[in-house]
Amino acid sequence: MTGIHGRRGPFEDGDIVQLTDPKGRMHTITLKAGTAFHTHKGRLDHDDLIGRPEGSVVRSTSGVGYVALRPLLLDFTLSMKRGATIVYPKDAAQILAQADIFPGARVIEAGAGSGSLSCWMLRAVGEHGRLYSFERREDFAEIARTNVRRYFGDDHPAWELTVGDLNERLAEPGAPREVDRVVLDMLAPWECVDAVADALIPGGLVCAYVATATQVSRVVEALRDHGRFYEPHAWETMVRDWHVEGLAVRPDHKMIGHTGFLVTARRRADDAEPPERRRRPAKGAYGEEWQKSQKKREGGGGAAAPEPAAPEPTAPDASAADGAGE
Numbered sequence: 001m002t003g004i005h006g007r008r009g010p011f012e013d014g015d016i017v018q019l020t021d022p023k024g025r026m027h028t029i030t031l032k033a034g035t036a037f038h039t040h041k042g043r044l045d046h047d048d049l050i051g052r053p054e055g056s057v058v059r060s061t062s063g064v065g066y067v068a069l070r071p072l073l074l075d076f077t078l079s080m081k082r083g084a085t086i087v088y089p090k091d092a093a094q095i096l097a098q099a100d101i102f103p104g105a106r107v108i109e110a111g112a113g114s115g116s117l118s119c120w121m122l123r124a125v126g127e128h129g130r131l132y133s134f135e136r137r138e139d140f141a142e143i144a145r146t147n148v149r150r151y152f153g154d155d156h157p158a159w160e161l162t163v164g165d166l167n168e169r170l171a172e173p174g175a176p177r178e179v180d181r182v183v184l185d186m187l188a189p190w191e192c193v194d195a196v197a198d199a200l201i202p203g204g205l206v207c208a209y210v211a212t213a214t215q216v217s218r219v220v221e222a223l224r225d226h227g228r229f230y231e232p233h234a235w236e237t238m239v240r241d242w243h244v245e246g247l248a249v250r251p252d253h254k255m256i257g258h259t260g261f262l263v264t265a266r267r268r269a270d271d272a273e274p275p276e277r278r279r280r281p282a283k284g285a286y287g288e289e290w291q292k293s294q295k296k297r298e299g300g301g302g303a304a305a306p307e308p309a310a311p312e313p314t315a316p317d318a319s320a321a322d323g324a325g326e
């Protein structure tokens with residue numbers, strides 16, 4: 001189901017359906033002829049849905065109405081089973097746009113986590129692209145595999161999921177090369193910069209999604225110091241919902257203040273001499289140590305600039321720090 005099949009027309013056996021009750025609570029079911037969905041508000045037979053148009057209202061045995069729709073990908077990813085923290089839809093949208101994930105692209109992803117971003121990227125690269133996903137935890141890889149298969153209804157022809165550490169796997173013979181994009185959602189993307197540079201085509205793009213400011217700093221400095229990338233770009237997005245009712249039109253009182261930060265950088269051609277940076281770092285940005293070694297380097301002293309010290313990220317739990325997320 002990589003195209004429009006299963007996304008429009010009357011409900012069919014095997015479709016994923018999202019049922020919304022009068023209080024806005026959602027339940028996601030997979031239609032199976034002859035079976036029923038049980039709630040504390042009564043039973044709902046799947047056969048009552050099969051053959052009905054999408055957007056119908058079906059009633060449980062106790063008369064409660066449920067709106068039946070196929071879930072959008074954002075609904076699916078928010079409700080699917082999770083191992084690791086997922087990439088949220090607002091950030092997935094940014095990744096697709098800013099990392100320019102195009103139909104037919106060859107993309108490396110690590111870690112696959114729960115497979116949320118894998119679903120978004122598979123939809124973007126399409127059947128003729130290639131998504132090589134790496135995940136070092138077998139249990140998370142299994143969750144990702146199940147979620148992707150459930151969303152697409154079968155194995156996606158463009159997807160290759162490998163269990164293992166990205167650096168180790170990319171060093172093996174037969175590892176993907178000449179890829180257009182690399183998207184990293186993991187704890188320490190700066191450790192993978194060498195392997196990523198080897199895998200990317202000139203002009204290719206690396207995108208890192210991280211949870212904390214210290215991680216942003218480390219990945220940006222690693223890309224900057226590496227020598228095979230152009231100047232990185234770092235940003236975040238915030239989404240503010242609105243309450244719209246009669247004359248009461250205003251932003252919602254509550255919003256999600258933080259999910260993650262994004263960093264992108266383009267891969268240089270191997271023989272390209274980067275133009276001199278026009279904007280030098282602000283005085284004091286790196287501290288005295290760095291400035292001394294930089295002066296030495298510029299004067300031919302040969303000392304490499306030390307990586308600015310940055311503590312390990314201190315996210316509230318392991319899965320939140322492992323990449324980004326709420």
Ligand SMILES: C[S@@+](CC[C@H](N)C(=O)[O-])C[C@H]1O[C@@H](n2cnc3c(N)ncnc32)[C@H](O)[C@@H]1O
Nearest residue numbers: 084087111113114115116117136165166186323
């Ligand atoms: C935040 S999760 C990724 C979530 C995923 N993007 C999604 O949307 O569902 C980070 C994952 O990266 C994996 N990981 C961390 N370092 C890795 C590495 N070097 N190689 C492969 N996987 C790695 C972790 O096991 C974890 O599952």
